[in-house]
Amino acid sequence: MAAELAYSVHRPIRRGAALVLILAIGAAAALLMSLFVGSVYVTPGAVLAALTGHGNALDHTLVLDLRLPRALAAFSTGALLGLAGALMQVLLRNPLADPYVLGVSGGAATGALIALLAGLGTTAATGTAFAGALVSTLIVFVLAHGRGSWAPTRLLLTGIVMAAGWGAVVSLLLALSPDATLRSMLFWMMGDLAYRSAWHLPLVVMMAALLIAMPFARTLNVLARGELPARALGVPVQAVNIGIYLLASLITAVAVVEAGTIGFVGLIVPHMIRLTGGADHRLVLPGAALGGGLLLTVADMVARSVAAPRALPVGVITAAIGVPLFLYLLLRTRTLK
Amino acid sequence: MNALLTSRGLQVCRGERQLVSDFDFDLNAGELVAVVGPNGAGKSSLLTALAGLLPAGGDIFLRGRALGKLSRRQIARHLAFLAQDNEDPYPATVIETALIGRHPHIDFWRWESTADRRRALKALRAVGLAEAANRQVATLSGGERRRLAIATLLSQAPRAYLLDEPLEALDLAFQVKLLRLMRHLAALGGVGVMFSLHDLSLAARHADRVILLDGCGGTALGKPEAVLKPGDLGNIYGCAIRRVEIEGLPFYVAR
Numbered sequence: 001m002a003a004e005l006a007y008s009v010h011r012p013i014r015r016g017a018a019l020v021l022i023l024a025i026g027a028a029a030a031l032l033m034s035l036f037v038g039s040v041y042v043t044p045g046a047v048l049a050a051l052t053g054h055g056n057a058l059d060h061t062l063v064l065d066l067r068l069p070r071a072l073a074a075f076s077t078g079a080l081l082g083l084a085g086a087l088m089q090v091l092l093r094n095p096l097a098d099p100y101v102l103g104v105s106g107g108a109a110t111g112a113l114i115a116l117l118a119g120l121g122t123t124a125a126t127g128t129a130f131a132g133a134l135v136s137t138l139i140v141f142v143l144a145h146g147r148g149s150w151a152p153t154r155l156l157l158t159g160i161v162m163a164a165g166w167g168a169v170v171s172l173l174l175a176l177s178p179d180a181t182l183r184s185m186l187f188w189m190m191g192d193l194a195y196r197s198a199w200h201l202p203l204v205v206m207m208a209a210l211l212i213a214m215p216f217a218r219t220l221n222v223l224a225r226g227e228l229p230a231r232a233l234g235v236p237v238q239a240v241n242i243g244i245y246l247l248a249s250l251i252t253a254v255a256v257v258e259a260g261t262i263g264f265v266g267l268i269v270p271h272m273i274r275l276t277g278g279a280d281h282r283l284v285l286p287g288a289a290l291g292g293g294l295l296l297t298v299a300d301m302v303a304r305s306v307a308a309p310r311a312l313p314v315g316v317i318t319a320a321i322g323v324p325l326f327l328y329l330l331l332r333t334r335t336l337k
Numbered sequence: 338m339n340a341l342l343t344s345r346g347l348q349v350c351r352g353e354r355q356l357v358s359d360f361d362f363d364l365n366a367g368e369l370v371a372v373v374g375p376n377g378a379g380k381s382s383l384l385t386a387l388a389g390l391l392p393a394g395g396d397i398f399l400r401g402r403a404l405g406k407l408s409r410r411q412i413a414r415h416l417a418f419l420a421q422d423n424e425d426p427y428p429a430t431v432i433e434t435a436l437i438g439r440h441p442h443i444d445f446w447r448w449e450s451t452a453d454r455r456r457a458l459k460a461l462r463a464v465g466l467a468e469a470a471n472r473q474v475a476t477l478s479g480g481e482r483r484r485l486a487i488a489t490l491l492s493q494a495p496r497a498y499l500l501d502e503p504l505e506a507l508d509l510a511f512q513v514k515l516l517r518l519m520r521h522l523a524a525l526g527g528v529g530v531m532f533s534l535h536d537l538s539l540a541a542r543h544a545d546r547v548i549l550l551d552g553c554g555g556t557a558l559g560k561p562e563a564v565l566k567p568g569d570l571g572n573i574y575g576c577a578i579r580r581v582e583i584e585g586l587p588f589y590v591a592r
Contacts, residue, residue, distance in 0.1 A: 007432050007458065007470035093426055215445065221433075222440050226424045231390055233493070234413030234441035279429045282448070 016283030019276055023290035027075065030297040034071040035063050037301050039308035073199035073258060074300040074314075075293040076206045078265055080255040082292020083209060085266030086273075086284050087248040090220045091241060092152045093227075098267035099252040102159030102245075106166025107136025108256040109189055113173040116185050125188065126257050133253030136162060141245065152227070155245075191260035191315040193300050205254045209247060210289055216240065217281040224279070264318045265292050268326040275329045295322060340365050341400055341497040341529045342387060342416065348394030349379060349386045356382050358554035360395070364497055364529040369519055371540035371561075372533040374550030375574050380533035381421060383550065384499045387531070388418040400496065413441035417495035421502050423486050425474050432470040434485055435461050438492035453492075460491035463518060465511075479506045487515065498522070500532035504539070512536075516543045537578075537589035541565050549573070565589065 035047050042050075042059055049055030050063040084099035092101070099105070111132025115125040144158040170189070177185060213220075219240055223230045231237050255262075273287035299317035306312065340363035349357040356379025364370060372380045386393035389404045389412055397404040399415055417438075425434075435457040436449055443449060449457075461467045464484040469477070477485060483506045490498060498519070504512045516539065519530045534540055540547055541561040549557040549564050551573045557564045570578040570589070577592040 007467075089427075093424065095426055218440065218443070218448075222437055224427050225434075225437060226420070228385075228390060228418075228420045229423065231409055232388060232413065232418035232420070233437065234408070234410035236409055274428055278433070279427045280433060 016273075016277035016280055016287065019273065020283055020287050020290065023287060023294060027290050027294040027297065030294050030301070031071050031075055034074075034297055034301045035067050038062075038067060038305050069199045070193055070300065070304075071297055072203055074193050075297045076199065076202035077193070077255045077259045077262070078269075078296025078299075079206045079289040079293035080202055080209070080251045080258075081262060081266040081296070082269040082288035082290075083206070083213065083285060084248045084252045084255065085292075086270035086281070086288040087213065087220075087244050088266070089270055090224050090281070091244045091248065092156050093224065094152065094156060095271065096267075097156070098263075099248065099255065100261060100263075100266070101156070101163070102140050102249065103136045103163035103166055104133045104249050104252045105256045105261040106163045106170065107139075108133040108253060109261065110166050110169050110173070111135075112188050113170060113177075113185050116181050116188065117173055117177050119181070122184075122188075129257045130253055133249070133256060136166065137246070137249040137253070141242075145242075187313075188260050190313040191262035192311075192313055193259050194304075194311060202254050202258045205251060206289065209251045210286065212247060213285055214282070216243070217285050220244075220281040220285075221279070224281070259314070262296065262315050262318060264315075264322040265295055268322050269295060272326060272329055275332075340398075342499075342531075343398040343401075344387060344395060345398075346395035347386065347397065349382050349391070350393075351379065351382050355554040356552065357386075357550065357556060360556050362548070362558065364531055366496070366527050366529050367523050368529055368545040369516075369523055369543060370529070370531045370546045370548060371544035372531065372548045372550065373535070373537060373540050373565075375552055378550040378552035378573075380550060381501050383548070384418070384501050384531065384533060388412075388416060388499050390418060410441050413493070413495075415495050416497045416499065417490040417493045419486060419490055419498070419500040419503055421505070423482065425482075429474050430470070431461065431466055431472050431474060431477070431485055432457060434474055435466075435470075435488045435492050438489040438494075441493065456494065457488075457492040460488040461485075463491055464488045464515075480508060480511065483507055484511065484515075496527055496529065498528065498530040498532070500530065502534060503532050504534050504536065512539065519543075537565055537570070538587060541587045541589065562587070 036042050036044065040062065042063060046055055046059045047063055050060045081099055088097040088099060088101060089095060108129040111128035112125040115128040140159050140162050144155040174182065174185060219235055222233050222235050223237065223240060227237050269291045270284060270288040273284050273291055277283050277287055295318060296314070299321055300314050303312045303314045303317045342364040344360055344362045347357055347360040347362070348355070372383060374380055382391060385391040387397060389397065399407060399412060404412065436453065438460070439449055439453040439457065443453065458467060458470065461470055464487055466481065466484055466488060474482065474485065487503060503515060507515060519532070520543070522528045523530055544561055546559060547561045547564040567578050567580045579590050579592060581588050581590060
């Protein structure tokens with residue numbers, strides 16, 4: 001069995017590196033495939049023609065104006081959620097943490113619903129959702145940080161209580177809203193890439209966040225061992241905690257504004273990477289980003305084509321793919337031991 | 338100043354309770370110092386404070402430099418601290434965990450080198466876990482995890498070791514083996530070890546000096562036979578304690 005092989009200092013087992021490579025290839029393939037697949041099938045030749053600026057106007061519109069932006073939006077949103085989940089799980093030292101656990105999505109939903117209720121339209125809702133996410137982030141930060149020490153449990157409880165509070169506000173807004181706006185509100189809440197804003201923002205934010213987080217990946221490995229051991233090993237825990245919190249909250253806010261609250265991706269993708277490639281965050285961070293992107297790209301592709309012309313909520317598909325896959329990985333590692 | 342770690346007028350409090358007051362101490366290279374005292378007397382607090390991980394009054398110097406003026410990273414290159422319990426919520430292999438100890442020595446932008454991995458493997462060998470290098474930490478027993486935590490400190494290669502209950506969860510053979518390992522480290526030169534424990538007999542037999550905490554701020558510091566007097570111990574622990582000798586070795590027994 002591989003796990004029993006003697007350890008070599010010259011060739012440490014780099015299973016994780018292979019995993020990241022496979023995920024990168026998979027993500028590229030999924031992005032490419034999403035250009036062909038949809039309510040209408042476009043032939044490879046037509047896709048190529050559209051990409052190189054030839055081909056007919058309909059294919060051009062379909063591939064370049066509709067599918068490519070949507071696929072990129074799905075990929076970068078999934079990557080943001082995977083990355084945010086991995087960061088939150090280290091910050092809170094809690095495997096159950098996901099990007100939404102500290103109430104960022106609740107704040108965003110409240111902001112968006114207020115705009116929709118006021119009849120301001122979806123563009124304004126994007127802005128108010130982002131504002132709501134930031135307000136929620138700041139409230140949790142100030143409340144949890146108030147007394148200096150910043151135990152993960154305290155942060156977690158503050159976030160969960162805030163999330164519950166936002167949930168009540170959301171219910172109130174839904175109860176007050178007239179039937180005409182209720183449907184668009186519910187769709188916003190379910191998470192759907194059809195209402196995305198621009199694909200540039202999540203893509204740029206995702207790459208910037210990964211560039212910022214990667215140099216700290218080894219520090220995250222140490223922090224995952226617990227606060228006291230991390231400090232004893234030279235990690236400025238307080239500063240790193242604040243940095244992770246703000247980064248994770250910001251990228252979650254961008255993801256929520258882009259696609260609403262999409263469940264499962266941020267929770268299970270980082271664990272999938274840990275279960276298959278090991279817990280080294282130098283591999284978990286890029287792995288979670290690529291894995292999240294891959295999962296959401298595939299899920300969105302399925303969501304808009306499987307019951308075409310009807311589009312299913314993408315959250316249903318991420319759960320349908322993610323839950324059995326995750327349970328399989330979990331069971332497989334148990335039998336290995 | 339030759340001491341590795343120095344405290345002058347150290348004050349350690351937990352909540353309202355003063356656990357250590359006006360404590361002057363030098364941890365020298367080559368020596369093993371045991372910290373003993375009843376539950377809650379402040380053994381952990383004293384070690385945590387000396388490691389700079391708990392706010393405390395007075396002055397602490399690491400190799401002559403004020404602890405407060407050093408970054409955590411600079412401290413970690415010379416001083417290692419073993420916490421009483423480790424949490425490991427995420428899967429990791431044994432060697433990955435031991436390599437964590439190299440963190441303060443590796444530049445921000447670099448990855449572990451072959452030399453780092455060799456050091457971590459050597460540390461695992463010292464605690465008898467080299468064969469388990471590729472195993473998941475979750476599959477280890479409590480005692481093996483404790484040994485892994487000690488291996489992580491060994492790969493950190495500090496000058497001063499502050500160990501909070503290192504013998505906890507270890508079987509009898511490994512308790513003695515670890516004490517011998519500590520003695521070996523100290524004898525190699527440049528290393529001083531401070532460790533807390535409950536077993537007064539082991540403290541008396543293996544430590545060069547003993548710190549006895551009475552839990553009310555009082556500290557006794559000196560050679561084991563001078564500090565561990567049955568009468569004083571009886572007052573502090575609140576029960577009669579006898580000292581007996583078997584084959585010339587001291588044993589402490591509560592009655």
